[in-house]
Amino acid sequence: MKDLVIIGLLALIICFKLFDITSDIQLGIPQWHIAQEAMLLVLTVIGAMYLSYDLIRRSREVKALAKRLDNADKKIDNMSTQMRSARQEYSQAVSNQFETWGFTKSEQQVAFLLLKGLSFKEIAEVRQTKEKTVRQQASTIYGKAAVDGRHTFCAWFMEDFIQEHNQDIAANEAASSHKAA
Template sequence: MVPGVLFAAIAVLIGVDVVGDQLSGASGLHLGAETGVFLLALSGLAWLWRQVLLSRRRTRQLQRRLLDARADVGRLRADAAHWRSEAQSLLQGLGVAIDRQFAQWGLSAAEREVGLLLLKGLALKDIAETRGTSERTVRQQALTVYRKAGVAGRAELSAFFLEDLLLPQAAQQGS
């Protein structure tokens, strides 16, 4: 706001000087020059005042947008928390169902662990590192899981558990 004070001070001082010069009979050229500077100072002051008003308006708009964005973030966080809670419950149910099916197939504890890691999508090498065993051992355990489950490989194992998660065609079209 310092430039505004400066323009206002200049305008006042020049205005006083113009009036004083006019009363003392200064030349028309001198009065014209000082009047021009006075008008320039007034227009600078008007321009600055307009900028201040525009800045205030933009600030209010940005504050409203910020409040709206905060409200949106709050709603999104609430939606995400609800989804996570619901998904967690469903995943726990799926985990129980998978474990029950593994038991029906007669998988050992090691085979169950390998089966879960296969379902999670880990590579045989990564499963071996995670379990602290050789890749050859993991490969053999995976083959045993597939044989006991009656599936040809990882894709069929995953499909066994996930195939029914796909909604029927009619249900997909309704949503």
């Protein structure tokens, strides 16, 4: 907006300068004065043209950035939808595994909180039970899952993801070494 005002003012100055130069010529003003005013007119025209070009260029850049931002927002929305869906599928798979191990509803709640990384004290506060109760439930959970503790329990659910990632890394390294050869 500011640029448009400046361009408008320069256009107005150009018009007044043209009128002044034609008046000076008719009045017989010395040539050096007319040349000076003509030079100012040319510089004003150049400035107005530069500002106009710059305004158009920046306007196009802003439109392109707005379009890229809109596309990025759409991708984020799509990713958020995919993440929600993946989260639901993963939670369902974890729940199914808990049922396979024969966890009670109470044990399932504690197990989910363990997977989320809460301490025994935090789980006890969330579930409004004693920390000793949570520890006993955790021991039962580890026994039913045939693991030796919290880390192994959490790792049990991450192992498949890590193996796939390691296989992807190995495949990429093999492809890179093949290209280099």
